[in-house]
Amino acid sequence: MESINGDEMIFDDGQEEKIFVSVRLRPMNAKEIAKNDSCDWECISNNTIVCKNALTERSMHSNAYTFDRVYGGEIGTKQVYEEGAKRVALAALNGINSSIFAYGQTSSGKTYTMTGITQYAISDIFDHINKQVDRDFVLKFSAIEIYNECVRDLLSADGTPLRLLDDPEKGTIVDKLTEIQLEEWTHLMELLAVCEAQRKIGETSLNEMSSRSHQIIRLTIESTANEFSVIDSASTLTATVNFVDLAGSERASQTKSAGKRLKEGGHINRSLLTLGTVVRKLGKGRNGHIPYRDSKLTRILQNSLGGNARTAIICTLSPAHTHLEQSRNTLLFAACAKDVRTSAQVNIVMSEKALVKQLQREMTRLENELKNMSTSTNDSEAIIKEKEQHIQKMEQEVKDLTQERDLARSRLEEILRAAGVDQNLLPWADSGSWDGSSAPGHLRSGSWDGSLASGHLRSGSWDGNSASGHLRNGSWDEHSMSDTSELAVNTSDVAVNPLLPSTASVNTYSFPKNHKLRNPNEDHYVFDNITPRDFMNQYFGPGPTHDWEKASQKQPRTRTSSVDSFKELEEVNEKDEAEDNEGNLGNSHVDDQIPCMLTEDVACLKTQNLTRSTSCSAVIEGDPSSYDDPASEKNVVVESKSDSDIKRLCRQDSQSSFKSVDEKEMQQDDGGIFDLSPSSRTLEKVMEYDIRRGAYRDSLVKNRGKGIEGGDEKEWGLVFEEQRRKIIQLWNECNIPLLHRTYFLLLIKGDPSDSVYIEVELRRLSFLRQTLDDVASARALTLERAMLSRKLLSKMTSGERESLFVKWGIDLESRNRRFQLAQLLWTKTDDFEHIKESADIVAKLVGFVAPNTTPMELFALSVAPKQEPQGGGIFSSWRNALSLLRY
Numbered sequence: 001m002e003s004i005n006g007d008e009m010i011f012d013d014g015q016e017e018k019i020f021v022s023v024r025l026r027p028m029n030a031k032e033i034a035k036n037d038s039c040d041w042e043c044i045s046n047n048t049i050v051c052k053n054a055l056t057e058r059s060m061h062s063n064a065y066t067f068d069r070v071y072g073g074e075i076g077t078k079q080v081y082e083e084g085a086k087r088v089a090l091a092a093l094n095g096i097n098s099s100i101f102a103y104g105q106t107s108s109g110k111t112y113t114m115t116g117i118t119q120y121a122i123s124d125i126f127d128h129i130n131k132q133v134d135r136d137f138v139l140k141f142s143a144i145e146i147y148n149e150c151v152r153d154l155l156s157a158d159g160t161p162l163r164l165l166d167d168p169e170k171g172t173i174v175d176k177l178t179e180i181q182l183e184e185w186t187h188l189m190e191l192l193a194v195c196e197a198q199r200k201i202g203e204t205s206l207n208e209m210s211s212r213s214h215q216i217i218r219l220t221i222e223s224t225a226n227e228f229s230v231i232d233s234a235s236t237l238t239a240t241v242n243f244v245d246l247a248g249s250e251r252a253s254q255t256k257s258a259g260k261r262l263k264e265g266g267h268i269n270r271s272l273l274t275l276g277t278v279v280r281k282l283g284k285g286r287n288g289h290i291p292y293r294d295s296k297l298t299r300i301l302q303n304s305l306g307g308n309a310r311t312a313i314i315c316t317l318s319p320a321h322t323h324l325e326q327s328r329n330t331l332l333f334a335a336c337a338k339d340v341r342t343s344a345q346v347n348i349v350m351s352e353k354a355l356v357k358q359l360q361r362e363m364t365r366l367e368n369e370l371k372n373m374s375t376s377t378n379d380s381e382a383i384i385k386e387k388e389q390h391i392q393k394m395e396q397e398v399k400d401l402t403q404e405r406d407l408a409r410s411r412l413e414e415i416l417r418a419a420g421v422d423q424n425l426l427p428w429a430d431s432g433s434w435d436g437s438s439a440p441g442h443l444r445s446g447s448w449d450g451s452l453a454s455g456h457l458r459s460g461s462w463d464g465n466s467a468s469g470h471l472r473n474g475s476w477d478e479h480s481m482s483d484t485s486e487l488a489v490n491t492s493d494v495a496v497n498p499l500l501p502s503t504a505s506v507n508t509y510s511f512p513k514n515h516k517l518r519n520p521n522e523d524h525y526v527f528d529n530i531t532p533r534d535f536m537n538q539y540f541g542p543g544p545t546h547d548w549e550k551a552s553q554k555q556p557r558t559r560t561s562s563v564d565s566f567k568e569l570e571e572v573n574e575k576d577e578a579e580d581n582e583g584n585l586g587n588s589h590v591d592d593q594i595p596c597m598l599t600e601d602v603a604c605l606k607t608q609n610l611t612r613s614t615s616c617s618a619v620i621e622g623d624p625s626s627y628d629d630p631a632s633e634k635n636v637v638v639e640s641k642s643d644s645d646i647k648r649l650c651r652q653d654s655q656s657s658f659k660s661v662d663e664k665e666m667q668q669d670d671g672g673i674f675d676l677s678p679s680s681r682t683l684e685k686v687m688e689y690d691i692r693r694g695a696y697r698d699s700l701v702k703n704r705g706k707g708i709e710g711g712d713e714k715e716w717g718l719v720f721e722e723q724r725r726k727i728i729q730l731w732n733e734c735n736i737p738l739l740h741r742t743y744f745l746l747l748i749k750g751d752p753s754d755s756v757y758i759e760v761e762l763r764r765l766s767f768l769r770q771t772l773d774d775v776a777s778a779r780a781l782t783l784e785r786a787m788l789s790r791k792l793l794s795k796m797t798s799g800e801r802e803s804l805f806v807k808w809g810i811d812l813e814s815r816n817r818r819f820q821l822a823q824l825l826w827t828k829t830d831d832f833e834h835i836k837e838s839a840d841i842v843a844k845l846v847g848f849v850a851p852n853t854t855p856m857e858l859f860a861l862s863v864a865p866k867q868e869p870q871g872g873g874i875f876s877s878w879r880n881a882l883s884l885l886r887y
């Protein structure tokens with residue numbers, strides 16, 4: 001048989017997911033809009049949906065869920081079909097049974113979705129059949145409805161419940177079910193109309209709503225190779241594809257009611273829970289017992305669920321706040337279907353526990369009622385009879401509830417077992433009873449404990465106050481990423497056991513590339529009086545002066561000619577990067593120690609055809625004869641050292657622990673005047689000493705008449721003094737490494753011919769200072785915005801956001817409206833007040849993305865690029881940070 005190929009390749013590689021889970025959010029309906037209901041959900045990517053209103057209950061619930069696909073209200077059924085169901089539906093053409101389910105609460109759009117999906121799928125099947133020349137096809141159509149565990153034929157006017165029979169070959173079959181051979185498209189439409197009408201009649205006759213029944217439309221595809229086939233002409237393939245519109249899931253948890261409603265709720269519960277269990281077990285590829293027989297729905301679908309069958313589950317959601325709880329339950333079902341072992345799974349446990357608790361409460365209530373209903377001798381016979389009947393009914397209900405509770409327990413046990421939890425420690429394991437007093441609890445040392453939804457894994461147990469854990473420094477840290485449940489839970493990526501310390505955090509957050517894991521206590525940085533510069537260094541590595549320090553680790557080398565030095569300088573500047581990359585700390589010229597040399601500075605130096613003072617080269621060459629002062633040899637300690645000493649010195653310098661032998665020598669030499677610690681005072685002392693010892697004066701004398709601008713010694717002396725002070729100040733402000741300062745001081749003695757070096761140093765330092773200021777203030781500002789954002793995030797209503805969309809003219813159809821809005825907010829504001837204002841809004845957007853963002857994440861969201869203090873840069877960085885968070 002010709003396989004469907006290309007885009008339509010279906011499940012023949014064995015690698016395909018057997019269960020595809022997607023979520024479809026419908027738009028707000030007129031009723032919800034009229035009631036001014038808020039829109040709680042939004043699809044923030046093609047596979048993640050977030051609850052925007054999770055603040056109040058954040059410790060109990062995740063607010064971001066990731067599935068195979070999610071679809072916002074603006075996405076049409078065609079796309080839902082193409083991406084979320086087509087492959088599954090068309091698998092039947094290749095002889096693979098398949099089922100497509102719509103799951104969700106009433107009015108969430110199950111029927112709307114399944115009607116479209118059924119038609120698109122059958123249309124594609126027709127198309128495919130028409131193209132196939134080497135096979136003959138027969139399509140058979142049937143439709144049933146399951147209400148209160150009774151099966152009804154939707155193609156028959158007879159409403160008698162149908163029996164299920166076990167056929168040794170075919171498995172479970174529905175006895176006497178009408179099966180009609182499908183001829184063509186209009187025939188299909190007629191049959192679908194009949195089903196719809198029958199379901200409506202059903203509604204009236206049963207006085208029930210369609211949402212309380214399951215509908216299965218089944219298409220059986222039989223194909224046989226014909227005379228044109230090149231392969232075995234006798235081969236026949238038979239497969240079914242089921243389009244299942246499930247009962248409204250809201251019934252699954254509404255078991256508080258009594259009587260008929262309770263029974264109905266019980267049936268829906270059982271069938272949906274069983275379906276969930278079956279799908280989950282199948283998804284895990286379990287070989288053990290799969291409880292198909294626990295409900296008629298799974299029994300009928302058994303052949304289309306197990307084995308090699310394909311399943312697509314489309315969970316439909318109403319975005320309205322009124323339905324928040326139901327929507328969460330729907331998503332938990334979806335997560336359960338994908339066997340998510342993350343915070344969402346913890347929520348499933350919570351949900352199961354809550355259900356067990358609820359059922360138990362209901363049972364207790366009924367039992368108490370039963371006790372009170374005991375007949376008394378004063379009762380008349382009629383009353384006694386009535387009471388007995390009532391008691392009998394209630395006993396049955398208790399029985400049903402017990403069954404329900406046990407089912408929920410077994411599901412819960414199974415989840416916990418899968419997570420490796422000791423079953424004996426479960427509350428009901430030893431006592432046989434369940435008081436439910438700590439339903440939403442923590443698993444600590446293998447038992448449930450505490451009062452919150454879920455916790456952190458610490459030493460193999462759940463602990464802490466948050467929804468999911470974060471691996472930090474190899475251990476799980478309580479409090480640190482306390483709200484990581486707010487981050488997306490990726491059902492496909494994070495299929496790990498949360499109870500085992502994994503090698504990676506279960507959340508999808510990642511730090512910037514150069515970020516190093518730090519002591520957890522450092523997380524409180526935002527509250528410390530930390531300077532922007534410390535902050536930058538701590539979180540984003542060294543600033544622009546970094547290269548200076550790096551260069552300081554290079555070994556200085558003796559220069560031979562001043563002119564050569566500038567040639568070398570250019571060459572080395574070019575080579576620098578390559579050398580750095582290779583970690584090459586080999587010899588380089590002393591001037592190489594000055595990184596960040598501006599091109600214009602170099603050009604300036606070149607054009608002036610400069611020569612350096614002899615004192616400079618003398619010092620570098622360590623020529624003691626260039627000093628009148630006999631102490632000079634000792635004073636100029638750096639050049640008097642061997643290469644290895646200098647290297648060591650440099651390293652010590654770069655580590656800011658400059659306590660070398662030189663220090664001792666200098667201290668001894670000059671009564672403690674010299675202190676080569678990297679403090680500015682020390683350097684000033686060095687400089688003062690330099691001047692004091694006469695180098696400056698000598699050079700003035702030596703260069704008498706050759707000073708700058710006509711050789712005015714006095715003027716040059718003042719200028720030099722002023723520039724020297726300025727340079728020292730800038731060194732301090734820019735944190736220039738000590739080694740550079742030392743070399744500079746050793747080289748520049750105040751000779752008027754040094755003026756150009758001083759000039760260059762000043763210009764470079766001023767530029768550096770300016771850059772640092774810009775970057776620091778941009779970051780500080782961004783941080784401030786982010787902090788503002790955090791404070792204000794909860795205040796923005798969806799209405800406010802909507803009005804902004806309108807105000808900024810953001811395309812109503814766009815799926816990235818939030819990003820567009822954020823971009824406009826960041827880029828359109830150019831003064832601080834405006835930025836502050838917009839920060840309020842951006843805050844809400846940030847919060848909207850991840851309401852419980854931790855300070856670290858928040859900073860990641862607001863991080864400014866190192867070289868782009870402009871708004872656009874900040875925004876792009878913000879967006880990058882978002883993408884780091886996978887939003």
Ligand SMILES: Nc1ncnc2c1ncn2[C@@H]1O[C@H](COP(=O)(O)OP(=O)(O)OP(=O)(O)O)[C@@H](O)[C@H]1O
Pocket residue numbers: 025026027029073104105106107108109110111112113209210211212247248316
């Ligand atoms: N994605 C959508 N886009 C536009 N309208 C939708 C969408 N989904 C549902 N609707 C509308 O919402 C209403 C309820 O949808 P539907 O009947 O499919 O819900 P349901 O989940 O099947 O409800 P029930 O369980 O009660 O049968 C319908 O009027 C339908 O047209």
